Amino acid sequence: METAAFAEIEADSDGDGIPDSWERKHSGTSTGLVATADNDGDGFNNLNEWIANTDPTNNASFFKTETFTFTTATGATIGWNSQSNRAYSIDFSTNLVTSTFSNLASGVLATYPLNTYTDATHKAVVCGAYKLRAMWTGSFGTCIGCHSITQGPNRAVVLDFTNLSHHVAVTVTNNDCKACHSLGIHQAGSTILHNADTPSTLYILTGNPLTSSTEAAKLTPFCLACHDANGAGGSAPFSDGQMPAVRNGSDWASSAHATNALHPLSCYGDGTTFGCHATTHGSSKASMLAPHDMAATAPNYSAQEEGFCLNCHNGSVAVKDVSADFSKGTRHPIVNSEQAAGRSVECTDCHSTHAARAGASVYTTTATAARNQLGGPSLGLVGWSVDYSTLGNFEAPSAGNYSVVTNATYQYQICFKCHSAKSWSFGTPPNGLSANGTNTTPIETDIAQAFSPMNRAGHPVITGLSNYPNAFTPKGLPASVMQPPWNVNVGTQTMDCNDCHNTDSLSPAAQGPHGSAQAFMLRTVFSNNVATTATNWPNVTLSNFATSFCANCHLKGTHAGHANGNHANRQCYQCHIVIPHGGKVSRLMADHNTMPARYAYNNVTNITYMVSFTKTAGTYTTASCQAGCSGNHSAAATENW
Structure with a gap:
């Protein structure tokens, strides 16, 4: 039971919303009651008692239902003691945990001494709760006095101030x-x-x-x-x-x-x-x-939540249909039923409804140092930044390394809010929420650690590879082994998450990492809006490199190690880590002895051949690798995990 604190009366010496006459009746003076106090301890403060016209000095006198009957034929009938100059509102809910009520009737005028209301709408509902609200409707010529009840074509707007969200967080006044x-x-x-x-x-x-x-x-x-x-x-x-x-x-x-x-x-x-x-x-x-x-x-x-946004962004009002991507195999789980306990993602985590601008990530013909900056659709958001200056090679940031960015500039600052260890309170990483194509029990990766510029190797999401202090020279790959637009500004260029993770649909379909039919939410559309056939990762051999996702940016044949015929039938994951965000060993090399299992194909480290690696500025030789693929790589190299 509730009362709505909507009274503002002219004869009110202390301005607390309770008329002097009522205060004198129950306390002896015009200012003897404090509106927010509960003198009789019945759970209703004195202002609520006045609105319901119950006795604030008697804990047996409070606003409540007096009668209740229910049949599946007619529904529920509720009865309560009513008072003159009052109106009532009846709400219903099937879930008291969330306390989300729907209004059944409002502005129901008192029929002293008893009001009844029959709810036939929910007669098939076996479990539910009703909430009654009372309000003062006396004709004092005030805003509250008139608009607490329906006035001709005008509804009782005062009731709106008790809804789930509303202006004025306290007793509303004239x-x-x-x-x-x-x-x-x-x-x-x-x-x-x-x-x-x-x-x-x-x-x-x-x-x-x-x-x-x-x-x-x-x-x-x-x-x-x-x-x-x-x-x-x-x-x-x-x-x-x-x-x-x-x-x-x-x-x-x-x-x-x-x-x-x-x-x-x-x-x-x-x-x-x-x-x-x-x-x-x-x-x-x-x-x-x-x-x-x-x-x-x-x-x-x-x-x-998402359903409200998709009222328009389903192709009916907005031209582009975003909703289609959220039914694809790999997607951000915006629907509550797909979200794990304590984990959620909504449209407003990635888009500011009041500041987002038109456009998308700009896949320019030239990769520059500014490529990792936010595109229009994600402007105006709060993000997380990380201070990496005190961290070592592949050292995970701790709470003290993070700071809140009021107006994010870079895309990774948005992604960190869900895909970093801070987002799961530095505990056990949660399971992935949709199939990733390789592992039936995936776990999320701390990308704040993976993309750290303090690592020996990585993709340049935070900064250009020339700014990686722990990386050995040459830090960036040579332009000769890169596809456009990555064959310019090597070492200073950056990239954003959308360069790899995006929809698999051709433009003019909505772009962005909403969902993809590809594992890992990978893009399938690159230059000239043409769908690529290079979508396989990571179970691919060098001889089939043209089908691998990496082939969209990297060239195979110009690299001596890849050109070696002895490697033709080797899978990429036998030498490289399968989560290519960043790693502890140069050139994203694996180490089957000590690297985390998640960096191995299917989380099985012993199918990885690489044990240690030595990066070189010249031609790689058999001594550059220690690996179990043959007797040619038995000597220990200089780097391991």
């Missing part, structure tokens, strides 16, 4: 209403709002912003006036004293949502065509998402 609403010609029929920073600037709605994109667009500058860096003219707008979340106006003005030529979005809308947020009072969904009166349901709560 002054809270005035923070947004201009009341000069209030009864003329139009909603008139004023700018929180410059109150003389008015926004007059002449239509319904839920059905008119023109009307909804009027609300964007109104919303941003509070959701800027200084709230309402430098102060908190509401009585709760909280400053609104900052939504940078210039970021929004340049965002993909605001600038879309076909479907530009405003703040306010129906959630499917021209805006994301519903009533500015409160919503049954998180983040005040639209529509306000339809709660997201268990167990997936999709309507306030």
Whole structure:
């Protein structure tokens, strides 16, 4: 049972929302009760007792159901003691763990001394819970007094302030209403709002912003006036004293949502065509998402998570259908049922809805030092950065090496939030959540460790290979063994995660690492938007190198070791690690004696031949490797894991 604290009364000496007459009745003085105190210890504070008109000095007097009957034929009938000048709201939930309730009825006026309500909608539900809410509806000529009940075509908006997400975190007052609403010609029929920073600037709605994109667009500058860096003219707008979340106006003005030529979005809308947020009072969904009166349901709560985004990003409103990639074999598990305990990923982990811009990762014809910077779709996000300066070769960063980046610049800073040991609290790495093509029980890799520039070898995701202090010369591969665009700026070039991990669909399909039919969420589209046939990794031999994923960037024949005919039928994983992000031995070489098992094919280290390796600036010889493939490589080399 609940009461909604929506009372603001003129005869109220201490301004606590309880009328003086009621306080005198129960305490002897006009200021004898503290609104937030629970004098009788029944779980309802004095303000709640006033709204329900129960006795604040008697713990047997509190707002509760008096009768309850249920049949599968008619449903549930609830009865409760009602009081004059009150209205009631009835909500229902099938899950008390999440406490997500759907509204069944609101503004139900009191029929003293007893009200009843029959819920036939859930007569087939064998387990559920009802919640009753009471509110004051006395005619004091105040905002709260009028708008606690339905007034002609206008619904009881005060109820919105008890929804899952809402403005005003404490008892809503008439002054809270005035923070947004201009009341000069209030009864003329139009909603008139004023700018929180410059109150003389008015926004007059002449239509319904839920059905008119023109009307909804009027609300964007109104919303941003509070959701800027200084709230309402430098102060908190509401009585709760909280400053609104900052939504940078210039970021929004340049965002993909605001600038879309076909479907530009405003703040306010129906959630499917021209805006994301519903009533500015409160919503049954998180983040005040639209529509306000339809709660997201268990167990997936999709309507306030990925399902909300896919209302548009399924090819119906947004041109590109992102939803298709989330049904592919390897994907980010945005659906709750696919997420492991304590692990989740949502669209907003990779995209800022208010700052993301159009475009994608730019696969330029020239690889430069700036290639690892974020593309438009991931701008405006918080990320994690790592200070590697004190770490050794293949040393895992600890908590003290991490820092939060308010506005991420590089793509890896976004990926670190889920794919680093910090994201699983430096404990046991979690299992992978979709098939990886080689191992039936995969575990996630700490990419903050794997891409460390302190390692002997790696792909240049953090910085160019010339900046790897522990790597032996030559640090980068020679241009002669690289495919375009990687055959220029060797040593200074960088790459981003999307260079390997992306959709397998050709443009104009949505690009990005949402999902792929390929193992490891690998790309299959490279230059000139042509699908590659080189998708196999890591179970590939040198003689079939052209089919390996590595062949999209690396050339085989110009390398002496690879050109050796004795190696033609050897698998790549017999010499190299199978997670080629970065390693402890130069040139991503393996070591079947001491390297972690996850770096071996199928986690079996003894099928790896390499034991130790010596990097050279010249021609490799049999002495460069210690390996078990033949008697030619028996002598120990200089590097091992």
